[in-house]
Amino acid sequence: MASNEQIHSLEKVLEDKLDGEDLAEVKRILYGSPCEKIDIPQNVLDNASKNDFEVVGYKMTAKPESTRAPRMVRIGAIQNKIVLPTSAPIGEQIKAMHDRLGLMIDAAGESGVNVLCLQEAWTMPFAFCTREKHPWMQFAESAENGATTLFLQELAKKWNMVIVSPILERDEEHQDTIWNTAVVISNFGRVIGKSRKNHIPRVGDFNESTYYSESELGHPVFETQFGMIGINICYGRHHPLNWLGYSLNGAEIVFNPSATIGALSEPLWPIEARCHAIANCYFTVAINRVGTEHFENEFTSADGKPAHNDFGHFYGSSYVAAPNGSRTPGLSRVNDGLLVTEVDLNLVRQVRDRWCFQMTQRLPVYRDLLNQASSPEFKRKIIREKVKECW
Numbered sequence: 001m002a003s004n005e006q007i008h009s010l011e012k013v014l015e016d017k018l019d020g021e022d023l024a025e026v027k028r029i030l031y032g033s034p035c036e037k038i039d040i041p042q043n044v045l046d047n048a049s050k051n052d053f054e055v056v057g058y059k060m061t062a063k064p065e066s067t068r069a070p071r072m073v074r075i076g077a078i079q080n081k082i083v084l085p086t087s088a089p090i091g092e093q094i095k096a097m098h099d100r101l102g103l104m105i106d107a108a109g110e111s112g113v114n115v116l117c118l119q120e121a122w123t124m125p126f127a128f129c130t131r132e133k134h135p136w137m138q139f140a141e142s143a144e145n146g147a148t149t150l151f152l153q154e155l156a157k158k159w160n161m162v163i164v165s166p167i168l169e170r171d172e173e174h175q176d177t178i179w180n181t182a183v184v185i186s187n188f189g190r191v192i193g194k195s196r197k198n199h200i201p202r203v204g205d206f207n208e209s210t211y212y213s214e215s216e217l218g219h220p221v222f223e224t225q226f227g228m229i230g231i232n233i234c235y236g237r238h239h240p241l242n243w244l245g246y247s248l249n250g251a252e253i254v255f256n257p258s259a260t261i262g263a264l265s266e267p268l269w270p271i272e273a274r275c276h277a278i279a280n281c282y283f284t285v286a287i288n289r290v291g292t293e294h295f296e297n298e299f300t301s302a303d304g305k306p307a308h309n310d311f312g313h314f315y316g317s318s319y320v321a322a323p324n325g326s327r328t329p330g331l332s333r334v335n336d337g338l339l340v341t342e343v344d345l346n347l348v349r350q351v352r353d354r355w356c357f358q359m360t361q362r363l364p365v366y367r368d369l370l371n372q373a374s375s376p377e378f379k380r381k382i383i384r385e386k387v388k389e390c391w
Helices: 010-017 020-031 042-050 090-110 147-159 234-238 240-248 269-280 346-355 363-373
Strands: 054-060 072-079 115-117 162-171 177-185 191-196 222-224 227-231 253-258 283-288 290-299 308-315 319-321 337-344
Touching: 010 020, 042 054, 042 090, 072 090, 072 253, 072 283, 090 147, 090 337, 115 227, 115 253, 147 162, 147 177, 162 227, 162 253, 177 227, 191 222, 234 240, 234 253, 234 269, 240 269, 253 269, 269 283, 269 319, 319 337, 337 346
Parallel strands: 054 337, 072 115, 115 162, 227 253, 253 283
Antiparallel strands: 072 337, 162 177, 177 191, 222 227, 283 319, 290 308
């Protein structure tokens, strides 16, 4: 393999090197309980092939219950590259992304998806590495009535689908403040509300604090016809208490729309969303963009690297994890893709009943510790060995 060539996916490497019982056992160890594949309509597969994106589907089941009917929901996750060069006019870039994602959202609708989430800042290149305000701020738009929200409202109504749309928001009601925001659009085409990025990275090329600040909205959970959903945007996945906030507010599905590169985070990627699905007893949906985005002007890095024109490779690999620790295989590291995962939300309570994580979490103990640690007068509780003086 050439040094600049990317592998398709971890799963493809395993399938190329292993087969039969060995492959099944390795996948069991890596992914937990096997996910059954679900059929995707042939016309969807044909259109996806024609338009150069993949569509795969899996199913995560729960035990049948006597007192509750199954709560089956199809979750959709889309990962994609940018369409036009970053130097193209902003309006043309946005239009190209709308056209591209329109095709993929139609594929999700035809595949029976009920709740769909797109990747972080999906209408634009992830230009926050550059520290340049112009022209990138022109991608910012209203969460309530911007062009992207209006575009997705029609698709949400068309497919009876809840759509989570992560965008760069311009809050016109508050002096044009910029936020990293996820807009939640109901299956009736109405804006239910929005969630914002709680934690802003200050690592490597991720210079996002130049553009927006941490959210002041907390950890909202949105009641939809297809379950209670939260959105933990990108860097928030590194903060366990951030995931906990959505659990405390009743989330059953938490989306993690992201933009992250292989050189920085890929060893963490398969672990974090899955760990927090287990710890918080809900489904998590990890979504990452794909490709390498090049910018006209060089920029420098907090890691001391020479000036360069790209972030690095966004490695996709989007997946869904269940509260019992199982997860789907990931999408490709290199291709646009739609992941469809049918889940039974009854699994959330079943896992809570089995493991009792919520019953045993002892929130008052941590409340007191966090209150103390938040004080400027905080002193760490360290017990040291007492040593007698020798005479």
